[in-house]
Amino acid sequence: MADNKNGREAQARNEERRQRERAIAEELERADEPEPPVDSTELASFETELDTLEFPASAATVVDAVGDYEIKSAEGTHTVANLLPDAAVESFDSPAEVRTRVQRPTVAGAMKRIVKAADRYQSASFGASQRDGYERTFRALQAIDADDDDEGIRAIADWIIEHIHENETLPGSRDVRRRASEFCRSNGYSVRNDDWLGI
Template structure:
């Protein structure tokens, strides 16, 4: 993300009161366009539109949008998780999912992120079909399967190497 975009985004974020929910961020500045090396995204494509997602500061929103592919995948998962009854999507589980997406991105940074989308879709499907969040271990295992199926080596001492 370019410095001038961050400055503009920071100015927009400073207008919000923090902590702010994803719903409040999207309602206020969701149409803000953000350019990255991966393309152009509106903020609403990267921030979950839910009261369950809370940002403590403008910096937290900025961190969310700096990795647009991971943010878009997490948005899908977080929004799908809000349909579950009596389910706590803990901070540690969110971070484990996020790390899995980040590791998928790192395996082949030049690809079109099919692996990230496949895992995001898989998680959302599990939420819909089984009405529960898959464990972080199950997500990592599925991500490793996707990698191996697509010809990427994943060793046992790596995050995805389950």
């Protein structure tokens, strides 16, 4: 495309279209997942608490501002500080992104532990797609059996943290999926080949 006003506008429109397509694809992938355990009205009131912050904001900034805010879920009550890492390496582009992060407290808690462990090593930094892969794996583990006290999420988070401490790097998201798949199969949960964990 030509580097003029029309060309730049066309590039911007194409980028917006690609973002919408990615968002739609993600929503379709999540259609099979169980509903998040936090009520949407609870999250809406939490999001209004975030209006005082300027975005993008680091997780440390969010925790500093609203860390004591309590979010009620089917799993119990959690403070924002329990769900988000007090770390500058994690950042959010909007209040909606923070809201999405805390809507699944078990997954958020596991990710907090991983980010804190990775924050200790310069070489263990997250890319957006890697983080999304980890979260998607945790959501898949949560969907396997809602009555198992999220043992799979804890086991895989422990494995990731151990890997970080031993290697000072994060394992690849494919390795995390493979480990989660092995966990499921060794504990009697069936994983289809066309599932996220069917690796």
